[in-house]
Amino acid sequence: RSPHWRFKDPSGDPLDPRSLAALDAFLLKVKYLGGWARLDALDSSRPPSRIATALSVAASIARRLKAFHEAETASSQIRLLLAFVAEYEQVPETSETQYASHMRARAALLGALDALASAHQRHDDGPLTVPELAGTIRRWIEGQTFSPRTGPGAVTLLDAHAAAYADLDEARLVGLVETDWPD
Numbered sequence: 001r002s003p004h005w006r007f008k009d010p011s012g013d014p015l016d017p018r019s020l021a022a023l024d025a026f027l028l029k030v031k032y033l034g035g036w037a038r039l040d041a042l043d044s045s046r047p048p049s050r051i052a053t054a055l056s057v058a059a060s061i062a063r064r065l066k067a068f069h070e071a072e073t074a075s076s077q078i079r080l081l082l083a084f085v086a087e088y089e090q091v092p093e094t095s096e097t098q099y100a101s102h103m104r105a106r107a108a109l110l111g112a113l114d115a116l117a118s119a120h121q122r123h124d125d126g127p128l129t130v131p132e133l134a135g136t137i138r139r140w141i142e143g144q145t146f147s148p149r150t151g152p153g154a155v156t157l158l159d160a161h162a163a164a165y166a167d168l169d170e171a172r173l174v175g176l177v178e179t180d181w182p183d
Contacts, residue, residue, distance in 0.1 A: 006090040007061065009053050016054075023054035036066050061088075073125040077133055078117035082110065109141055116140045 007015050026047055032038060043059035046052065068080040091106070092099045116137065128136065158166055 004090055005088050007057050007088060009057060015057060016050075019050050019054040022048075022050050023058065026051045026055070036062060069130060072127055073120070074128045074133065074136075075117045075121035075125050077128065078113055078120065078137070081137075082113055082117070085110070112141050113137065 001017065001020055009015055027042075030042065032042065039059050039062050043055050047055060064080075064084055068077055068084065071077040071080055089106075092102050156166070156168075163171070
C-alpha cells in the first residue's frame with residue numbers, strides 16, 4: 001500500500017486496495033510469519049479469488065526479492081535491487097508539486113547505487129548478507145547525497161559515538177540537564 005511502489009495484477013491493473021486489505025487479513029488468519037516456501041505454499045493453496053490475485057502478486061514479488069537475497073556477488077545484488085526499483089517504483093505525476101525534488105533525489109540515489117555496484121565489482125565483490133548490504137547502501141547514499149558543509153564557522157551536529165572521534169575547539173551538549181551528570 002506504499003505510495004512509492006506500484007504493483008499490478010496479471011492483467012496490468014493496479015492492485016485493488018480492498019484486495020490488499022483482504023490479503024492482509026488472510027495472512028493474519030493463517031498466521032503467516034514469513035518465509036519463501038510458506039508464501040509459495042499459500043499461493044498454490046487456492047485462497048478465495050479476491051485474495052488469490054494479491055497473493056499471487058506478493059509471491060511473484062517475493063521470488064524477485066529471493067533472487068536478490070541469493071545472488072552470489074554484491075554487485076549483482078545491487079543490480080537486482082536497481083532492476084526491482086525500475087520495475088515497481090511509483091514516480092509522481094509531472095504535475096505534482098514534489099515531482100522535481102523527487103526526480104533529483106531519485107537520480108542521486110540510483111546513481112549512488114550504480115556507482116556502488118561498480119565499486120564492488122572492481123574491488124570486493126563477495127556476497128553480502130542483507131543487513132550488511134543495507135548498511136553499506138545506507139552509508140553510501142548518505143555519503144553521496146547528504147555530505148555536510150564544512151569550513152570556518154560551521155556547526156557540526158554529532159551523536160555520542162561520533163563525538164569521541166571529533167577534533168573540536170568547542171563542544172556544546174544538547175538535550176541534557178545538569179542532573180544527568182554526576183557530581
